[in-house]
Amino acid sequence: MTVSTDQHKEGNKEVTFRVFRFNPQVDSKSYFDDYTIPVERGVTVLRSLNYIKEHIDGSVSFRAFCQAGICGSCGMRVNGLSQLACTTQVWDVLAKSREPGVIKVEPLRNLPLIKDLIVDMDPLVGKMVHYSNWVDSTMPEAQMGKKEFLISEEEFLRYDKATDCILCASCVSECSILRANKEYVSPAVLLKSYRMSVDSRDSMHEQRLAELVKDHGVWDCTHCYRCQESCVKSIPIMDAIHGLREDAIESRGKNDTSGSKHAEAFMTDIEKKGKLIEATLPIRTNGVVWTLQNLLPMAMKMIMKRRTPPPPPLVKSVKGIKIFRAMFREMTEHVKQDHKSHNK
Amino acid sequence: MKRYAYYLSCINESMTKEVDRSIELWQKDLGIELVKLHEGTCCGGSNLEYVSPKHFALVNGRNIALAEKMGLDLIVSCNTCLMTIRTAKKKLDETPELKREVNEILKKEGLEYRGTSEVRHLLWVLVDDVGLDTIREKVKVPLNNYRIAPFYGCHILRPSTVLGHDDPRDPTSLDQLIEALGGQTIPYTHKNRCCGFHTLLVAEQESLNVAAEALQEAIESKADFIVTPCPLCHTSLDGYQAKALKNAGIENSIPVFHISEMIGLALGYSAKQLGIKRHIVC
Numbered sequence: 312m313t314v315s316t317d318q319h320k321e322g323n324k325e326v327t328f329r330v331f332r333f334n335p336q337v338d339s340k341s342y343f344d345d346y347t348i349p350v351e352r353g354v355t356v357l358r359s360l361n362y363i364k365e366h367i368d369g370s371v372s373f374r375a376f377c378q379a380g381i382c383g384s385c386g387m388r389v390n391g392l393s394q395l396a397c398t399t400q401v402w403d404v405l406a407k408s409r410e411p412g413v414i415k416v417e418p419l420r421n422l423p424l425i426k427d428l429i430v431d432m433d434p435l436v437g438k439m440v441h442y443s444n445w446v447d448s449t450m451p452e453a454q455m456g457k458k459e460f461l462i463s464e465e466e467f468l469r470y471d472k473a474t475d476c477i478l479c480a481s482c483v484s485e486c487s488i489l490r491a492n493k494e495y496v497s498p499a500v501l502l503k504s505y506r507m508s509v510d511s512r513d514s515m516h517e518q519r520l521a522e523l524v525k526d527h528g529v530w531d532c533t534h535c536y537r538c539q540e541s542c543v544k545s546i547p548i549m550d551a552i553h554g555l556r557e558d559a560i561e562s563r564g565k566n567d568t569s570g571s572k573h574a575e576a577f578m579t580d581i582e583k584k585g586k587l588i589e590a591t592l593p594i595r596t597n598g599v600v601w602t603l604q605n606l607l608p609m610a611m612k613m614i615m616k617r618r619t620p621p622p623p624p625l626v627k628s629v630k631g632i633k634i635f636r637a638m639f640r641e642m643t644e645h646v647k648q649d650h651k652s653h654n655k
Numbered sequence: 656m657k658r659y660a661y662y663l664s665c666i667n668e669s670m671t672k673e674v675d676r677s678i679e680l681w682q683k684d685l686g687i688e689l690v691k692l693h694e695g696t697c698c699g700g701s702n703l704e705y706v707s708p709k710h711f712a713l714v715n716g717r718n719i720a721l722a723e724k725m726g727l728d729l730i731v732s733c734n735t736c737l738m739t740i741r742t743a744k745k746k747l748d749e750t751p752e753l754k755r756e757v758n759e760i761l762k763k764e765g766l767e768y769r770g771t772s773e774v775r776h777l778l779w780v781l782v783d784d785v786g787l788d789t790i791r792e793k794v795k796v797p798l799n800n801y802r803i804a805p806f807y808g809c810h811i812l813r814p815s816t817v818l819g820h821d822d823p824r825d826p827t828s829l830d831q832l833i834e835a836l837g838g839q840t841i842p843y844t845h846k847n848r849c850c851g852f853h854t855l856l857v858a859e860q861e862s863l864n865v866a867a868e869a870l871q872e873a874i875e876s877k878a879d880f881i882v883t884p885c886p887l888c889h890t891s892l893d894g895y896q897a898k899a900l901k902n903a904g905i906e907n908s909i910p911v912f913h914i915s916e917m918i919g920l921a922l923g924y925s926a927k928q929l930g931i932k933r934h935i936v937c
Contacts, residue, residue, distance in 0.1 A: 391844075392824055407825060487849040491864035531858040533865070534701045535849035536813035540823050549814065553705035560706060570857045574702040581703065581714060585696035587665040596856045605859065609898060609935075613670070616933050618894070620669035630693040631764070635717070638760045642713045645756065649709075 322352040331417040357396035373428035383477030387428045388417040393484035419484035444503040449514040473506035475544040482538035494527045498538035505551035529555045530570025569596045585629030589620035660722035661689035664733035671886035673930030677915035685785045698739040715743030716757040716768040723772045732777040734885035738810035741774045778884045782828045787835040795923035797837025804843045804873035804881045805829040808888040836921040845869040850891040866891045867903035880910040
């Protein structure tokens, strides 16, 4: 499937697009089709796909609309990386292609496949609904339209970046935990939850948080930063996930879930010894029964290899712990003061 | 002999003692001296940041200030400690009022965070300062019979706004080190993926699935072993390997080495000296 062109013209190349194909109505398994087309410098992956569809094979299916990085429709994997086809320059991709002159185009991961490069966004929408990702106003309905709902600049800045999300699902496609379990909340949903939860106009903060701390929620994120790295709008998604966790500990207490207990252990141990007391971390996170049921066989192997972390009494404090502890506690006083002035 | 301050990671003081033991063996062979920072504290392991952002800034501002007092860069051999301390450094450098608040407290110990010391991974020091040519010259037992899967782990690559050494989409520094030691790197799509370590106690099944995928690709690619610059990745891929593979229905195993051990082997030290027998999978 080749369209002839003048070769080796400056600013013009022959590029092969290796496109993932699957039509569930006729195909028993997926395959790739190669389309070699002339591409000028400055042309995007989406324009190339449009060219293929118009001139070579009208059956190639993909989703696209604005062609300007605004609508988020054309998320797909280009040479393995989830991104928008409309803002991805062919020549930039070619510069890093493993196979010279070839660009592989595949559908996003972690969402059900509909056809070729089109995935089903319904599971993502369903999760947005499940975690109540909208603002339910604190203003009584009778006052709506009569009174201004003012937001301070400081507050707006807390969720400004999060509102840049265009729901392209690149982060969803790259998420390590979602890859392991499709029930996981997913980064885009956490980002949106954060955006709603820090909005003072919102009345569902507690209800949303109660759902987020359950299994497959905010504590299941493994901090791999793949979501943030792939974000087409450069949104610091991990800051939002950290923000939700901070909020969960503050609103629901440090003993709320295994995730909060695990996180809090770092704070406790650093103050106590200046280092993490690893031997008791599983018990403090999940209790004795879970630890015995889940970690005993491995613990036995580790004992045999003298690999077990020392029991708490044998964990030596870092050098100069007394002065460190005094400084740590001084900062605790600062934080208390911050909370007091914030509450005022 | 170039000197550096060396950050003691909690896990290297407990479960993965072989990392620091190996480095001690060969550091002078490669013309570097890592001065242990015994006063340094736990960085908060990517958790303290949200439990208490201000304690996070204090603790890591102090860790860096200790190195600054010695006039040395701070070298880290755990990916998560690296990412965590560099994140704190970025926050302190970009937020003058936070830096002032932290320094007001650090005065008590005669310390000041100035932002003058770099926080770098051991792998970066080896590739950039020691240099691949020097490493090549020092090799006594080239690893040329081995097919090696390079597993970078997350926090030496991402977020790139904090790390910035390798391209997170296509990292090369570990590959270069392996090749300088005479080893053969295999194409390994999991090289920049996750090991699942950070949720092993919170979302165990998901973490095991993540680890199993990385192990499976290395096994199917017929790698002789995996090598990683991170002791947390090592713990997930070695310590939890049997459980992860059993969970995924895979009856096989693969050894996982730290970079410090791989270097030690190539420089002629024995597996016993390097503590390799302490691994769960040998």
